[in-house]
Amino acid sequence: MTLNRRDFLKVSGAGAAAALTGCATTASSARPHVVVVGAGFGGATCAKYLRQWGPNIDVTLIEPNDKFVSCPISNWVLGGLRTMDDITHGYDNLPRHGIKMVKDSVVAIDPAKRFVKTRSGASIAYDRLVLAPGIEILTGTVKGFNEAETTGKVVHAWKAGPQTALLRKQLEAMPDGGTFVMSVPAAPYRCPPGPYERACMVANYFKQAKPKSKIILLDGNPDVVSKKPLFTDAWNTLYPGMLDYRPNNAPLAVDGSKMTVTTEFDDVRGDVLNVVPRQRAGELCAMAGARNDSAGNWCAVNFTTFESTTVPNVHIIGDSVLSSLPKSGHMATNMAKICAAAIVELLAGRQPDPIPVVANTCYSATSSSTSGYVANVYRFEAGKGYVSAPEGGATPKGDALNFTYNESWAKNIWAEVLS
Amino acid sequence: MTKKITLAIVGLAGLALSGIAGAADIHTQSIASTCMSCHGPGGKSQGAIPSLAGLDKEYFVKSMKDFKAGTRAASIMKRHANGYTDAEVEAMAAYFAGLK
Structure with missing residues (x-):
């Protein structure tokens, strides 16, 4: 009919x-x-x-864009836990709400x-x-980044999409015993725990597939920005000796031919470079x-x-x-x-509503079977902005239960946004 | 015919949702909606996180109080429970009890 x-x-x-x-x-x-x-x-x-x-x-x-590609869980793609298909979703359901999509x-x-x-x-x-x-992403703030990005030698992969897939390919092609160099932008930046979760996901992959490999994390901040106990515990207990964490090491320049990242202190050479500029x-x-x-x-x-x-x-x-x-x-x-x-x-x-209350929940995986969280409830107070309620905070150690919640969270928030 | 029925169902679901939202005050409606980012659209969850839709009101209030007091074992919910007033918890409980 x-x-x-x-x-x-x-x-x-x-x-x-x-x-x-x-x-x-x-x-x-x-x-x-x-x-x-x-x-x-x-x-x-x-x-x-x-x-x-x-x-x-x-x-x-x-x-x-035709499709929604999720930044959350995109680090799992880099670690081989998920595929690009898993984090890519259609907008087909939104017009059912009477939304005109253009x-x-x-x-x-x-x-x-x-x-x-x-x-x-x-x-x-x-x-x-x-x-x-x-x-x-302020790509011009790291000298040489635009050239290295254009030739596909160095990506930020800080917006999930083709760069996520390319970085995964670079990691897969890297020989065992190679070095992955990643930079963390000075705060504020998108997804505060993201760089450290990414280091865990790459470490998890190396541990399984390329155990002689190393990770150098060049942090533009004086210390781990988010969930420090969670991530340092994972680096020390799950991946001992694999990760070299260097605070106060903002990247000044990157060279896609020599495969080096230049900081105030030295030129750091790597086989795969992942530079995330300021935002x-x-x-x-x-x-x-x-x-x-x-x-x-x-x-x-x-x-x-x-x-x-x-x-x-x-x-x-x-x-x-x-x-x-x-x-x-x-x-x-x-x-x-x-x-x-x-x-x-x-x-x-x-x-x-004169006193909106808004909560944040953020899970980060530390391995292919463990995750931790940070959660806070923020209440608007006139003259002060959003004030975090007491006893918000993060887990000190990843575990299997939070990994199952992490998986469930992703499914639910994707459905909440898109269905 | 099948197509028509499907469209009719979509239309009714839309009405049902706006009807429920209209029954709650805007503060409750907003905070309850933020719960759904973890607990799923309409309070219906996929996977390990529990659903909230249709949960018994008393059970919801007791759970939140116990999370807050630390007398019920919790991972993330103690962090969240501490952020809401008793009145907000009561109002959220009524809201989720009304979702089917």
């Missing part, structure tokens, strides 16, 4: 109808229109909850006239705009004029609404936000909900 348009409208409600007709509602129409840019953890979740809590709101989600890139934002321009030439008007671009808020935020901290790197927001402190009607969620909240996919997902709830209230002319 062929489903006609009237049948479809009858059964699926107004939200799906908006998606069906495919018209981007203009800012002047009766139904408010929220445009969300970026369908990662934050953006996809925000679009979904805007539709769920504000059925009268039209939501357009703009994303250039496959395009935003190239300009006019916050005064309230519209975005896309690469394909479309202008899309909004009542409120949510930017969830993730991070911009700032995604470029979309700069287009809106919202990268507004003193250095022009991060975005200050009103913490009850995630609206920019300087650009009205533009909300920023996820890694780009200037705050005490960790830059994690989990936190982006939860910020998205606080932001969506606030936008629903604002568009209805009501006051948003």
Whole structure:
């Protein structure tokens, strides 16, 4: 049987109808229109909850990529525990919420006239705009990085995708007895425990497949930034003698021909180099004029609404936000909900929750069968920002139970964001 | 026909979700939704993490109190339980008990 348009409208409600007709509602129409840019953890979740809590709101989600590739668990791909397929998911379920998905890139934002321009030439008007671009990686801050990256010799793999697959191939091709050199950017950066989990995952792979190999971790920070007891315990007990940890060793330059990373102290040679440069808020935020901290790197927001402190009607969620909240996919997902709830209230002319509470949960694997966590609940306090509740914190040692929770967490958050 | 039924189910699920959300105050709705990042959409979990949907209200409140007091063995939940007030725990318990 062929489903006609009237049948479809009858059964699926107004939200799906908006998606069906495919018209981007203009800012002047009766139904408010929220445009969300970026369908990662934050953006996809925000679009979904805007539709769920504000059925009268039209939501357009703009994303250039066909698929969602998860940064969390991408270190497991490097360690051989998972494949790229395992961390790659479709956006097929999102239109069912009445979200209009647009496959395009935003190239300009006019916050005064309230519209975005896309690469394909479309202008899309909004009542409120949510930017969830993730991070911009400052590749120019490490001399030689751009050249080495272009030739595929050295990658950061700090945005999950083709670079993750390439780095895994480089590790597989490395002979036993080789050296993997990885650099950790100066904080703040995306995923504070990420570099140390990556070291564990590579160590786990080396222990099984190339036991004579070494890892040199060049940290741009004075000490391990996150979950220090968890990671140092793993390095000492699971991989003794394999890992050489060097604090205060920011990379200044990288040479993809000589395969060296230059620090203030020496040239460090490796067989596989993984340089992760420093980061700032995604470029979309700069287009809106919202990268507004003193250095022009991060975005200050009103913490009850995630609206920019300087650009009205533009909300920023996820890694780009200037705050005490960790830059994690989990936190982006939860910020998205606080932001969506606030936008629903604002568009209805009501006051948003004045004391939002937002939790972070982050698991890191230390081997192919052990993980640890860090968890904190943050409560907004006027004049102070988000304050961490007492007794939040991290596990000192990885274990098998937390590995099973880590696996379950990934499945659940992917479903929460995308289904 | 099959297609029509599927669409009808999707439509109803959407209504059911917004109906439940509308019943809770916005603070409870927000904090309960943040639990779902670990416990799964709608409080339905895949894998080792327990589901919260349809959990008995008294059991939820007692569990959170015991996690907080340290009288129930926990991995991550003591960290989380400490972050919420008793009133928030009561409200979350009612919210999740109402999810089917």
